[in-house]
Amino acid sequence: MFEDAENDPCLSKEAAQPLIAELRTALQHQQYRRLHEQKQSLLIVVAGLDGAGKGSAINQLNTWLDPRYVHTLAYGKLTSGEAMRPAMWRYWRDLPAKGSIGVVFGSWYASLLSEAVRKRPDHDKIMLYSTMINRFEAMLAAENVQVVKLWYHLSKQAQHERTQQLLADPATAWRVTKADLKVQKKFQRLRHAAQTTLELTNRSYAPWVIVPSADDTLRSVRTAEAVLQALQQPLGQAIHTDEAPAWPMAAHKATLRELDYRTQLKKDNYAEQLSHWQGRLAQVVRSDAFKERSLVLAFEGQDAAGKGGAIRRVTEALDIRSYAVHPISAPSTEELSRPYLWRFCARCRATVMRRFLIERGMGVCW
Numbered sequence: 001m002f003e004d005a006e007n008d009p010c011l012s013k014e015a016a017q018p019l020i021a022e023l024r025t026a027l028q029h030q031q032y033r034r035l036h037e038q039k040q041s042l043l044i045v046v047a048g049l050d051g052a053g054k055g056s057a058i059n060q061l062n063t064w065l066d067p068r069y070v071h072t073l074a075y076g077k078l079t080s081g082e083a084m085r086p087a088m089w090r091y092w093r094d095l096p097a098k099g100s101i102g103v104v105f106g107s108w109y110a111s112l113l114s115e116a117v118r119k120r121p122d123h124d125k126i127m128l129y130s131t132m133i134n135r136f137e138a139m140l141a142a143e144n145v146q147v148v149k150l151w152y153h154l155s156k157q158a159q160h161e162r163t164q165q166l167l168a169d170p171a172t173a174w175r176v177t178k179a180d181l182k183v184q185k186k187f188q189r190l191r192h193a194a195q196t197t198l199e200l201t202n203r204s205y206a207p208w209v210i211v212p213s214a215d216d217t218l219r220s221v222r223t224a225e226a227v228l229q230a231l232q233q234p235l236g237q238a239i240h241t242d243e244a245p246a247w248p249m250a251a252h253k254a255t256l257r258e259l260d261y262r263t264q265l266k267k268d269n270y271a272e273q274l275s276h277w278q279g280r281l282a283q284v285v286r287s288d289a290f291k292e293r294s295l296v297l298a299f300e301g302q303d304a305a306g307k308g309g310a311i312r313r314v315t316e317a318l319d320i321r322s323y324a325v326h327p328i329s330a331p332s333t334e335e336l337s338r339p340y341l342w343r344f345c346a347r348c349r350a351t352v353m354r355r356f357l358i359e360r361g362m363g364v365c366w
Contacts, residue, residue: 006153038098041338057152113193116193117189151210158213159184
C-alpha cells in the first residue's frame with residue numbers, strides 16, 4: 001500500500017512548473033463552477049505521518065484556490081460541551097455550505113488511529129470506530145457532501161531528514177512537534193496502524209489517496225491533483241449496496257393499521273395515570289444514571305392530533321432549565337445550503353447555550 005510513497009519519488013521544479021500552472025487554472029475553474037452551482041460541498045480530510053508536511057501542502061493548496069471559499073476545520077481535544085454530545089456532533093456542526101470546501105485537521109479518524117497504533121490494540125474497538133466512521137461518511141455522501149481523504153506518507157529515513165532540516169533552521173524549528181520526533185521509534189507501528197485504518201475505511205464515496213511526501217514539490221502537485229479530481233466528479237455518486245454499512249433495524253415495525261382508534265381512557269383514570277407517569281419521569285431525569293445520557297424526543301403527526309398537548313404533559317414533569325422545545329418549520333436559505341440533518345444539530349448547539357448551568361438535558365422537536 002505504501003511502497004510508492006516510501007520510495008520517496010521526486011519531481012523537479014522545472015518539470016513541475018507547467019503542471020502547476022495547469023493545475024492552478026483548473027482548480028480555480030472547478031472551484032468557481034461549484035460555487036455557481038451550489039449543489040455539493042467538498043470535505044478534504046488531512047491525515048498522515050507526523051512530520052510529513054501536511055500543513056505545508058494544504059497551505060500551498062490554499063494559494064492555488066480562492067481562499068475565501070476554503071474553510072479550515074481544525075479539531076483538538078474535546079471541549080466539555082463537545083464531550084456531552086455524540087461523537088460526530090462537532091463535525092456535523094461545522095459542515096461548510098454547498099459550493100464551499102472544508103479542510104479537516106484532527107478529524108474523526110483520531111480515535112481509530114490512536115487505538116490501532118497501540119502495542120496491543122483492541123480489535124473490537126477498532127471495528128466499532130471504523131463502523132461509526134463508515135456510517136458517518138455514508139450519511140455525508142447521501143447528503144451531497146463529497147469526502148476525499150489524503151494520507152501523507154514517506155519513508156522513515158526521509159521523515160527523519162525532513163525533521164532535522166526543519167530543526168536546523170530557527171525560522172522553521174517551531175514547526176517540529178514532539179509527535180514528529182517520536183515517529184522514528186514507532187514507525188512500523190504507525191505504518192501498520194495506517195494500513196489497518198485505510199483498509200477498513202476506504203470507500204468509493206469516501207476514498208483514501210496516498211500522497212508521497214518526501215519531496216515538497218511532488219507533495220503539492222499530488223495534493224492538487226487529488227483535489228482537482230474530486231472537484232471534477234459529477235454530483236451524487238451512488239453508494240453501492242455492498243459498501244454501505246449495515247444499519248440496525250428495530251425488531252417491531254408499528255403501522256397505523258394496528259392502532260385501535262376506539263381506545264379511550266376515563267378522566268379519573270387519566271388523571272391518576274398522568275400523575276403517576278409524570279412522577280416516574282421526574283425521578284428518572286433527575287437520577288445519577290441520566291447524567292450519563294441525553295435525550296431527544298421527536299413529535300410527528302397530523303395537525304390537531306395533539307402534539308402540543310403531549311409536549312406540555314411531558315414538560316410539566318421537568319425542570320425548565322433542563323430542556324428546550326424547538327418548533328421545526330420550513331428550512332431557511334442557510335439551512336438549505338447544508339445537509340438535511342445540519343439544522344437539527346444547530347438546534348442542539350443552541351440548547352447547550354441555554355442550559356449552561358446543568359450537565360445534561362432534553363431536547364424536544366416537532
